[in-house]
Amino acid sequence: MRIAVVGGGITGLAAAYELNKEEGLEVYLIEKEGRLGGVIISEFIDGFLIEGGPDCLYTEKPWALELAKELGLFPDLVYPIKETRGTYIFWDKKLRKLPEGLLLVVPTDIWSFLWSDLLSPWGKIRALLEVLIPPSREEESVKDFILRRxxxxxxxxxxxxxIGGIHGGDAENLSLERVLPRFKQLENKYGSVLRGLRKVLPKKRNGLPFVxxxxGMEELVRGLKGAIKDNIKTVLGKKLIDIEPLNKGFKLxxxxxxxxxxGLILAIPSYEAEKILTGLFPSLKELLLKIPHSSSLVISLAFNKGDIEEIKGHGFLIPKKEGFxxxxxxxxxxxxxxxxPENKILLxxxxxxxxxxxxxDEKIxxxxxxxxxxxxxxxxxPILWRLYRWPKRMAQMVVGHRKLVEEIRKEISPLKGLLIAGSSYDGIGIGDCVRSGMEMARILLRQLKMNKNQGGE
Ligand SMILES: Cc1cc2nc3c(=O)[nH]c(=O)nc-3n(C[C@H](O)[C@H](O)[C@H](O)COP(=O)(O)OP(=O)(O)OC[C@H]3O[C@@H](n4cnc5c(N)ncnc54)[C@H](O)[C@@H]3O)c2cc1C
Structure with missing residues (x-):
């Protein structure tokens, strides 16, 4: 049986890896660029390790970590340096430390929260009054939920x-149930996020939020490439332009x-899938184009130690209101x-x-x-700098995203053997993408086996 996975980012690689576990398949992994990995790119330049796209895995989403373990990459994991831990926020002309023990936005270490100079006394009281705010059953944006609670x-x-930083966009319209599902569950169950966290959080937390x-992050890509290299046919530099349904399957x-x-898994952004699928499903055009994607740039700057002021923590964030x-x-x-290298600093x-x-590039x-x-x-x-441009490469899970994706999947479901996967639909974290790719691979295999049983050879 021949199957193609289109898109050689982490989603497509994870799908191909999962398909590779099944005997007797002929699997193609098709990528339009000359390399696999998509937005994951780690470069070594003059002793610096520069991450062009993502720079960490969030441990809250365990699927990429589980995959790393399967690939034997655990000994290569690196953890945030303890001695320099801490994040700052540039607010009102000053870098101010984020309170310790913050669970995304929720204070769990009350003393550190009360001592912080990031919020005014009223801001702190208002946050702690969260326990008195009645729950709401409405579907909300992250902004509305946080403002309300x-x-x-x-x-x-x-x-x-x-949250805007992690999602590379505007936190205002992001969907609470997609971006902070746990907070919604806590509100529903305990009537308050703070009260709920006090119940469910273990007394001692020593988990690391990211690794x-x-x-660099491309190790995961190399691990996957190594695992599939003997059986999967990787086709680089070939773009999928169209598909034609056949009696059994598709012509790519x-x-x-x-x-x-x-069988076919499209592990490409939804706006790319739109170009291929709307010939077959005209109604999909509008739906696929409804998923917004934000654009971002990553610039790495290297300095000699002493040539740039070092802050105490790992870094800082700049709220939108500051206008940077x-x-x-x-x-x-x-x-x-x-x-x-020693005595050098990389930002x-x-x-x-x-x-x-x-x-x-120079202007940037x-x-x-x-x-x-x-x-x-x-x-x-800087003694060295490197710029990476990522136009429309971060999907925005805005309010209504879950329903929209359900609708899209329902529209294409009559065409058995065709599935969509990846960050546009199932979450932008690398963990989400790994889960999406692997899950779609398993669903595809089930569908194809069922078709075979129903229709014979
Ligand atoms: C700057 C940046 C920083 C990030 N930081 C983090 C982070 O620190 N941690 C984290 O967990 N996540 C992070 N993310 C998010 C995460 O990296 C991405 O969501 C994830 O890697 C996307 O993987 P993907 O395979 O779904 O898509 P992509 O990586 O976009 O891969 C899709 C692939 O499909 C190919 N393609 C498209 N159209 C076609 C076609 N018609 N035919 C053939 N091939 C095609 C593309 O060339 C591409 O290689 C970051 C993202 C960006 C952009």
Whole structure:
């Protein structure tokens, strides 16, 4: 039986890996670029390890970690450096430390929360009054939920920069049930997130919120490539342009090649899937284009120690209200080991906004340095810099996203053997993508086996 997975990002790789566990399949992994990994890219330049896309795995989403274990990559995991732990928020012209024990936006260490200079006394009282706010059954955005339960200061100074940073977009419209499902469950069950957390959180928490790999995030990609290399046919530099349904399966029209398959997983962004699927399902056009994707830039800057002021923690976030293009700054060389040679400092800046894509690389560098120097002292130009552009590469799980994805999957369901997977539909974290790819692979196998049993050979 021949199957194709289209899209060689982490979702497509995870799907191919899962299919590889099944005997007797001929699997193609088709990628339009000349490399696998999608937005995951780790480069070694002059002794620096530079992450072009993601720089960590969030442990709350365990599926990528479980996969890393299966691939034998556990010995290569690296953990955030303890001594330099801590995140700051640039608020009202000053870097202010996020209170210890914050569970995303929810204070769990009351003393640290009360001592923090990030919120006003009223902002703190308002947040703690959360226990008195009645629950709501409405579908809400993250913004509406946080404003209603914790107040404006928690939203503007903590939730917006943190959640907007992780999701690379605007926290305002993000769907609560997709982005913070646990908070909604706690509100429903205990009537308050704070009260619920007090009940469910273990007394001693020593879990680490994020991890990476010694050789960077691309180690996961290399691990997957190694695991599938003997059986999966990887086709690089070929773009899927169209599909034609056949009696049994599909004909894939690639640039310069055609392949007939019985099963197909599209592990590409929804706006790319739209170009391929709306010929078959005209009604899908509008639905697929309804999923927004935000654009971002990552610029890494390397300095000699002493040429740039070092903050105490791993980095800082800049709330939207401060009016910067930079939304997050990580001191990569303080966050994880093996990121920079001795006496050198590596920074990673995250910038958001479509308008930035009109600027050339030099202009973006100058803008980044100008904004950065408003926050920390910079004595000289970077000794090395590297810019990565990611236009429309982060799906935004806005209010109504779950229903929309259900509708899309329902529309294509009559065509057995065709499935969609990836960050546009099932969550943007690498863990979410791994789960999505593997789950769709298993569903596809079940569908194809059922078809075979019903229709014979
Ligand atoms: C800057 C940035 C930072 C991030 N940071 C983190 C982080 O720290 N931690 C975390 O967990 N997540 C992070 N994410 C999110 C996470 O990395 C992504 O959601 C995830 O890697 C997406 O994987 P994917 O396979 O679904 O999509 P992609 O990586 O976009 O892969 C899709 C692939 O499909 C290919 N393709 C598209 N159309 C076609 C076609 N027609 N034919 C053939 N091939 C096609 C593309 O070339 C691409 O390689 C970050 C994302 C970005 C952009």
């Amino acid at each position: 914790f107040g404006k200061e928690i939203f503007e100074r903590i939730a917006e920069p943190l 990476s790999f010694k050789q 029209i690639l640039n310069g090649e055609e392949i007939e398959v019985e 293009k930079i939304s997050a700054v990580s001191f990569s060389s303080r966050k994880f080991p093996f990121r920079a 990673r800046l995250f910038l958001k906004g479509d308008e930035l894509f009109e600027l050339d 560098l100058r803008l980044s340095l100008k904004e950065l120097s408003r926050i920390i002292k910079i004595k000289s130009n």
